[in-house]
Amino acid sequence: MTMYKGMRFVVSPVDSEHRGFYEHARQHRLMVQKCSDCGLLRGAPGAGCPFCTSLKWTWQQVSGKGTIYSYQIVTQAIQPAFRDWVPYAIVLVDLDEQRRVPWRNAEEGEYISVRMVANLVKPNDPTKPEDQENVAIGKRVEVCFIDLDDKLALPQFRLSNEPPEHTPWRAPV
Amino acid sequence: MGNLKDKYCIVGVGETDYSRNSGRSVRALGVEAVRKAMNDAGLKPDEIDGMLSYHGNDSTTAPAISHDLGMRLNFYMDCSGGGSSTEALVSLAIGLIENGNCHTVALYRSMNGYSEARIGGTPAAARPAAATITGPALESLSYGLSSAAQNFQFTFARHMYEYGTTSEQLATVKVIHSEHASNNPKAYYKKRVTVDDVLSSRWVVKPACHLLDCCVETDNATCIIITSADRARYLKQRPVHILSVAGRVGKPFQGMHYQCDPITRQAGYYGSRIVFRQAGVEPEDIQLTGCYDAFTFTPLLLFEGFGFARPGEGGDYITSGVMRLGGKRPNNTSGGHLCEAYTHGMNMVIENVRQLRHQADDSCPRWQEGIHTYDHREGGCRQVKDVELAMNMGWAMPALCSSLIMRR
Numbered sequence: 191m192t193m194y195k196g197m198r199f200v201v202s203p204v205d206s207e208h209r210g211f212y213e214h215a216r217q218h219r220l221m222v223q224k225c226s227d228c229g230l231l232r233g234a235p236g237a238g239c240p241f242c243t244s245l246k247w248t249w250q251q252v253s254g255k256g257t258i259y260s261y262q263i264v265t266q267a268i269q270p271a272f273r274d275w276v277p278y279a280i281v282l283v284d285l286d287e288q289r290r291v292p293w294r295n296a297e298e299g300e301y302i303s304v305r306m307v308a309n310l311v312k313p314n315d316p317t318k319p320e321d322q323e324n325v326a327i328g329k330r331v332e333v334c335f336i337d338l339d340d341k342l343a344l345p346q347f348r349l350s351n352e353p354p355e356h357t358p359w360r361a362p363v
Numbered sequence: 364m365g366n367l368k369d370k371y372c373i374v375g376v377g378e379t380d381y382s383r384n385s386g387r388s389v390r391a392l393g394v395e396a397v398r399k400a401m402n403d404a405g406l407k408p409d410e411i412d413g414m415l416s417y418h419g420n421d422s423t424t425a426p427a428i429s430h431d432l433g434m435r436l437n438f439y440m441d442c443s444g445g446g447s448s449t450e451a452l453v454s455l456a457i458g459l460i461e462n463g464n465c466h467t468v469a470l471y472r473s474m475n476g477y478s479e480a481r482i483g484g485t486p487a488a489a490r491p492a493a494a495t496i497t498g499p500a501l502e503s504l505s506y507g508l509s510s511a512a513q514n515f516q517f518t519f520a521r522h523m524y525e526y527g528t529t530s531e532q533l534a535t536v537k538v539i540h541s542e543h544a545s546n547n548p549k550a551y552y553k554k555r556v557t558v559d560d561v562l563s564s565r566w567v568v569k570p571a572c573h574l575l576d577c578c579v580e581t582d583n584a585t586c587i588i589i590t591s592a593d594r595a596r597y598l599k600q601r602p603v604h605i606l607s608v609a610g611r612v613g614k615p616f617q618g619m620h621y622q623c624d625p626i627t628r629q630a631g632y633y634g635s636r637i638v639f640r641q642a643g644v645e646p647e648d649i650q651l652t653g654c655y656d657a658f659t660f661t662p663l664l665l666f667e668g669f670g671f672a673r674p675g676e677g678g679d680y681i682t683s684g685v686m687r688l689g690g691k692r693p694n695n696t697s698g699g700h701l702c703e704a705y706t707h708g709m710n711m712v713i714e715n716v717r718q719l720r721h722q723a724d725d726s727c728p729r730w731q732e733g734i735h736t737y738d739h740r741e742g743g744c745r746q747v748k749d750v751e752l753a754m755n756m757g758w759a760m761p762a763l764c765s766s767l768i769m770r771r
């Protein structure tokens with residue numbers, strides 16, 4: 191049984207939208223779904239393409255580089271498994287591969303990117319959360335992995351050495 | 364709703380005490396709320412033939428409640444749902460009456476939201492030692508992302524970054540709603556608080572949720588009853604007419620709405636078109652609002668989404684005083700989820716029904732006759748003077764809203 195922070199980590203063999211993601215992660219590759227017909231990359235797993243309805247897709251490797259688009263600092267262990275981590279950051283990462291594709295001709299000013307949620311962890315130790323003072327919108331990050339066993343790993347993000355995409359911002363709290 | 368405008372009414376409302384220790388089953392709570400709404404409307408059990416409820420596997424069922432009150436139903440449905448479900452079920456109730464399945468529909472929500480099933484997680488004593496993470500939860504629980512405050516926080520933080528929205532502006536929502544709650548004998552938190560009280564309460568999730576930015580958690584059941592305007596005329600209360608309703612209106616990319624910019628846009632952007640067009644009114648016409656205030660940030664985003672404030676100017680709307688009792692358009696005059704009780708949306712609709720009857724149940728000695736002092740000081744009156752038109756704005760998440768416009 192695969193465990194992570196005392197929790198059972200169960201990826202069903204028939205969970206076609208998740209299984210490959212965590213298996214590729216064990217090879218330290220970050221994958222997203224790519225529509226086989228229109229080429230849209232999907233930041234969130236799904237069974238069909240929101241752009242063209244195609245049901246055909248493949249796993250596409252991405253660089254794992256991106257920018258913090260938004261963040262939160264969790265100061266209370268709402269999940270008991272994270273008691274040893276508080277305060278910890280959860281980040282919404284804008285991946286480099288697909289930025290601001292107009293949705294439905296952008297009639298409503300809506301744009302689709304490829305965004306992933308993960309923790310921001312220490313550059314030298316993905317099992318430790320990054321200090322909250324270092325978390326800011328606009329900072330550059332790269333993927334890293336926590337190996338869970340010999341089959342599955344959990345992607346995380348850490349600050350990279352690249353300069354920020356724009357002036358970093360974090361709330362004055 | 365087009366030609367259904369003014370054809371349906373809310374004729375009865377009821378609720379249990381708002382507490383943190385009901386000491387009773389959700390069935391016992393639910394029966395009491397439905398019975399109170401039935402009596403409020405002056406209906407007999409055999410005059411209610413439809414029942415709708417929503418739940419998160421934490422409630423009781425319509426067959427149980429109708430059994431306990433001796434009702435024989437022609438339709439019932441217990442839906443999975445949370446925030447924004449109240450208005451959605453109002454919409455379904457109208458459809459059931461319109462298509463001839465029923466003539467009078469009770470809708471309720473019953474929950475021991477503090478003592479049994481808390482929204483942010485079950486009480487510590489009841490937590491299993493090791494959780495299992497599987498399916499879509501792999502994308503969130505693996506990262507310690509589980510509660511509502513966390514689910515919305517990316518939107519809140521991005522709004523603070525893009526528009527300079529401040530913790531002080533957010534705290535003002537709690538301050539104003541606490542002022543309103545101080546004039547509501549039913550409210551769980553009746554004490555008025557200050558901006559400093561909010562800012563000095565402990566953090567739950569940064570950068571937008573101190574403890575006092577989060578709503579109260581309570582045990583309670585709530586109920587409203589809907590029937591046609593034709594029947595409403597013969598019932599006990601002055602009917603409150605439904606001008607329009609929108610239930611669970613979404614943004615695109617519901618699976619993970621953070622893929623889709625602008626993430627600071629609330630789904631009210633879409634819902635507003637339905638409710639204002641069908642009611643034939645504009646935001647400027649609305650005299651009273653009820654917003655789903657799960658957090659201090661949610662009314663701000665609803666005001667922007669539904670067009671009461673321009674994008675990014677929700678903070679100014681809040682601090683302008685417009686939403687305070689005595690202001691141009693008071694909001695959550697009962698104290699809402701932040702102060703009165705957490706009912707998953709229904710108590711704000713109940714409050715607006717009572718306001719439109721001019722029967723806000725405050726400390727004015729003759730409130731039941733609609734006679735008020737309009738002295739809104741602490742412990743005093745909370746009736747909005749001469750209110751004719753009210754609106755509810757429901758929230759389930761940034762990408763999902765609901766709404767209801769009602770008139771006296």
Ligand SMILES: [Zn+2]
Pocket residue numbers: 225226227228229230239240241242243244
């Ligand atoms: Zn496609």
